[in-house]
Amino acid sequence: MLHLYARHAGTVIAGLLVLIVLLVALAVAG
Amino acid sequence: MSPLTRKALFWCGTYMLLVLIPLVVALAVRPAESRSLGAEFGAFLGLLALGVLSMQIVISGRHRWFAESLSFDNILQFHRQTGIFALLLVLAHPVVMIATRPEWIEFLDPRDETPRAMTLILLLAATLLLVASSLWRTRFGLSYEWWRALHGTLSLFVVSGGLGHALMVQHYTAGVITSLVLIVVIAVPLLLLLESRLFRVWRNRKRPWRVVDNRQELGDAATLTLEADGDHQLKFAPGQFFWITLGDTPFSLQQHPFSMVSSASDSDRIAFTAKRLGDFTDTLPDVKPGTRAFIEGPYGAFVPDADSDSGAVLIAGGIGITPIMSILRTLRDQGTQVPLWLLYANKTWDEATFREELVELEKALPLEVIHVISDPEPEWQGESGKIDEALVRRRLPADDGRREYLICGPGPLMNAAEKALLSIGAAPTRIYSDRFDIV
Numbered sequence: 001m002l003h004l005y006a007r008h009a010g011t012v013i014a015g016l017l018v019l020i021v022l023l024v025a026l027a028v029a030g
Numbered sequence: 031m032s033p034l035t036r037k038a039l040f041w042c043g044t045y046m047l048l049v050l051i052p053l054v055v056a057l058a059v060r061p062a063e064s065r066s067l068g069a070e071f072g073a074f075l076g077l078l079a080l081g082v083l084s085m086q087i088v089i090s091g092r093h094r095w096f097a098e099s100l101s102f103d104n105i106l107q108f109h110r111q112t113g114i115f116a117l118l119l120v121l122a123h124p125v126v127m128i129a130t131r132p133e134w135i136e137f138l139d140p141r142d143e144t145p146r147a148m149t150l151i152l153l154l155a156a157t158l159l160l161v162a163s164s165l166w167r168t169r170f171g172l173s174y175e176w177w178r179a180l181h182g183t184l185s186l187f188v189v190s191g192g193l194g195h196a197l198m199v200q201h202y203t204a205g206v207i208t209s210l211v212l213i214v215v216i217a218v219p220l221l222l223l224l225e226s227r228l229f230r231v232w233r234n235r236k237r238p239w240r241v242v243d244n245r246q247e248l249g250d251a252a253t254l255t256l257e258a259d260g261d262h263q264l265k266f267a268p269g270q271f272f273w274i275t276l277g278d279t280p281f282s283l284q285q286h287p288f289s290m291v292s293s294a295s296d297s298d299r300i301a302f303t304a305k306r307l308g309d310f311t312d313t314l315p316d317v318k319p320g321t322r323a324f325i326e327g328p329y330g331a332f333v334p335d336a337d338s339d340s341g342a343v344l345i346a347g348g349i350g351i352t353p354i355m356s357i358l359r360t361l362r363d364q365g366t367q368v369p370l371w372l373l374y375a376n377k378t379w380d381e382a383t384f385r386e387e388l389v390e391l392e393k394a395l396p397l398e399v400i401h402v403i404s405d406p407e408p409e410w411q412g413e414s415g416k417i418d419e420a421l422v423r424r425r426l427p428a429d430d431g432r433r434e435y436l437i438c439g440p441g442p443l444m445n446a447a448e449k450a451l452l453s454i455g456a457a458p459t460r461i462y463s464d465r466f467d468i469v
Contacts, residue, residue: 009042010111017046017115021078024053025071030064 032459045089049081055211056202058354068130072123073202077258079119080216082112082191083157087185087219091226092273092329096170102271102330103464110164117161120154120192146198153191160184174309175283182227189216196451231280237262239323241276242299244315249383251305251349253291256323263297264325266290266440268360269353269436269464272327274302276317280324285308287352289438290328291384295363300325303350303383330464340432341369345417345447347439348376348383353464354438355384362394370397371426375443377405377419400425417443420452429455438464 065073065085088096090109092463106288109377119206140147160181163170167177193216197203201211243255258264271289275282304311330353336460344354351374361370376382379401388399402413413421427433437447444463449462 003333009038010108010115010377012048013042014112017049017078017082018075020050021053021074022071024057025067025074028057028060028064029070 034459039302039356045085046304048088049078049085051215052077052081052084052196052212053096055208055215056196058211059205059208060186061200066130068126072126072130075119075126076123076192077196077202079116079123080189080196081117082119082220083185083189083192084216086113086116087189087223091222093222093226093327101462101464113161113164115155117157120157123460124150124154141457149191150195153188153195156184156191160188172288178285179283186220186223189220192216231285231324234280234324234326239325241317241319241321242322243301243319244317246315247303247383248385249305249349249381250466251303251383252317253301253303254314254317255299256325257299259322264300264328265297266294266328268294268357270330270356271353272300272325272329272389273304274326275324276321277301278322284310285326287329289330289356291355292447293359293363294356295360301333302354303355304350305383311337311357338432338434339368340430340434341371342434342436343371343373343426345373345431345435345437345439345443346375346382347417347443347447349463350437350439350443352438354436355387357436358388358391358395358397362391367396370395372399373398373402373417373421373425374399375402375404375439377403379403379410381405417450419450419453422447422454431455431457433460435461436464437461 053074056073063424086109087108089105089112092102096105124134124138128138133425136147138147138150140151163172163177163180163184167174172180196212197209203209224450239256239260240259241254242257243253245253245255247253269289271287273285273287275285277284290300291303292299292301294378304314306312306315335372344357346354354372358370358372372388374382374388379385382401382403385401391397392399400413402415402417403410404416406412406414413425415421429451433456435451437444437451439447448461448463452458
């Protein structure tokens with residue numbers, strides 16, 4: 001795997017994780 | 031989808047699940063009190079930061095079971111990116127919380143609960159220092175050895191401090207079971223850190239090696255040959271690297287990664303070559319035969335497919351030739367008949383380490399060596415300048431959809447070579463990169 005993929009994988013995963021956290025917060029918030 | 035892509039997706043998915051564990055644990059026993067979106071989002075950012083930080087320890091811990099086939103280089107690139115992400119989460123956590131409820135600034139106010147406030151301020155500063163000292167180590171004037179010690183210590187402090195903070199806030203961690211599960215989840219990476227930095231080194235003390243030869247090479251480099259001091263052996267694949275400690279004890283800050291240059295066919299003697307770069311490597315020419323050494327590894331997946339009749343293109347910049355020498359020597363010993371091309375970039379002809387042996391290897395293997403000199407003498411007849419698309423198109427065969435490409439050298443050369451290879455149609459999954467100057 002080209003290292004460029006590894007770099008982008010970090011960014012994509014970071015974006016997805018923040019999105020998941022935001023969605024969970026929306027579901028939990030009163 | 032190639033097996034490598036499948037493996038990468040599997041590990042990305044696994045990583046995401048693992049970093050979300052603190053959040054899942056916290057949500058499993060939700061408090062009855064419902065808070066605003068900002069408060070929940072801020073708290074979850076903190077729990078995510080804890081997950082990401084603890085996984086940083088796992089992914090950089092040189093554990094064979096963890097994504098070994100994705101190569102150490104890729105894992106380090108990923109570690110670097112997620113480290114920056116962790117810092118952003120750690121900073122965003124208090125910002126979002128305090129923006130939502132300004133009275134929560136008391137958590138950082140030393141006048142109110144001084145120990146808590148000081149610890150939290152120190153945690154923020156330590157995380158900032160952890161990432162900044164890695165991104166700009168040389169600008170900080172930090173030697174590699176002290177950076178490693180600082181990185182390990184700060185990691186331990188940040189992760190254990192983050193866990194302590196999560197437990198003491200108690201909003202999501204009030205229950206004993208939740209607290210215990212969270213402690214276990216964070217303790218596992220910390221134990222793995224101890225395993226990689228302490229227990230592994232302790233086990234290694236019974237497998238010493240000894241320097242038997244120290245030879246000067248062109249390009250201000252030295253090759254150290256080591257033999258086992260006992261009946262142990264080390265098997266490795268060409269292109270892999272070891273962590274090496276020179277001296278009487280394996281417990282030293284001076285543990286450095288080096289690619290093997292010797293043939294993988296010989297597991298009794300191994301050799302590595304290092305160029306003097308103004309750091310630890312400056313001491314290598316003075317290492318005397320008889321000096322003890324401790325070796326950990328092998329690591330890395332910079333290994334060519336020896337059965338591919340399509341052959342391989344090897345691209346080296348400067349001392350990046352070392353793993354490629356191991357590959358070529360091994361293929362020579364195996365009597366391979368696959369076609370090989372080597373693009374070897376150096377500033378001057380006199381800096382081309384192993385250039386004499388490459389002439390011999392060209393006779394023994396179906397190998398074409400193409401030297402590229404960026405600062406040539408007027409009488410130089412070969413390729414000059416930098417490795418770029420024009421050079422790659424002129425000197426390498428057209429990509430056949432199967433050929434593998436291996437690159438090792440300084441960052442700018444690797445970026446240029448990768449760009450050039452992509453432009454001739456080489457698939458990213460067939461390009462293997464080995465960066466030796468990531469920190």
